[in-house]
Amino acid sequence: LDSEVEELHRRGVRHTAIWSRGVDSxxxxxxxxxxxxxxxxxxxxxxxxxxxxxxxxxEKNIPLLxxxxxxxxxxxxxxxxxxxxxxxxxxxxxMRVPAGVILTGVRTGAELSATYASxxxxxxxxSTETFGNVLxxxxxxxxxxxxxxxxxxxxxxxxxxxxxxxxxxxAGSLAEGIRxxxxxxxxxxxxxxxxxx
Numbered sequence: 001l002d003s004e005v006e007e008l009h010r011r012g013v014r015h016t017a018i019w020s021r022g023v024d025s026x027x028x029x030x031x032x033x034x035x036x037x038x039x040x041x042x043x044x045x046x047x048x049x050x051x052x053x054x055x056x057x058x059e060k061n062i063p064l065l066x067x068x069x070x071x072x073x074x075x076x077x078x079x080x081x082x083x084x085x086x087x088x089x090x091x092x093x094x095m096r097v098p099a100g101v102i103l104t105g106v107r108t109g110a111e112l113s114a115t116y117a118s119x120x121x122x123x124x125x126x127s128t129e130t131f132g133n134v135l136x137x138x139x140x141x142x143x144x145x146x147x148x149x150x151x152x153x154x155x156x157x158x159x160x161x162x163x164x165x166x167x168x169x170x171a172g173s174l175a176e177g178i179r180x181x182x183x184x185x186x187x188x189x190x191x192x193x194x195x196x197x
Contacts, residue, residue: 030142139195
């Protein structure tokens with residue numbers, strides 16, 4: 001990176017610095033897992049919790065995630081999809097929440113940390129992210145992650161390494177990824193371990 005900074009200086013660009021991306025690993029940590037947080041959402045210890053954090057908006061591909069979720073049908077394990085955030089789709093979603101979906105609204109601080117760490121899987125359907133900080137927060141929280149293989153997440157998410165990548169804008173691929181991860185605890189554990197590393 002020093003050579004890039006030097007090149008910018010040669011071209012007359014001053015006051016440059018490396019701006020790294022990252023998350024607070026004390027705030028986003030597996031240590032914040034909480035059965036009380038899960039219980040408050042109506043999720044029992046034997047149910048799997050799929051989490052999505054972000055703006056409830058079409059550009060975040062929330063409709064795609066909901067389509068994928070509905071393709072899974074009623075699972076015998078009673079898995080639940082928890083959406084954390086607010087946005088233009090919230091009112092419509094609240095009027096007709098799909099089966100198995102829980103809307104929490106905005107969460108911040110310790111409540112957000114506990115929500116991340118208490119999930120069993122993080123789903124990130126956006127194909128237009130320039131970075132995808134929520135995916136990095138989920139990785140730091142020690143939960144396995146499913147994302148679409150597009151945009152800025154490809155800078156740090158590696159398929160079948162530290163995340164599972166689905167095809168962009170493909171509800172079938174996203175549903176299959178969710179199904180595979182919910183059904184394979186060993187795969188979830190490996191992806192979570194690699195994400196933390």
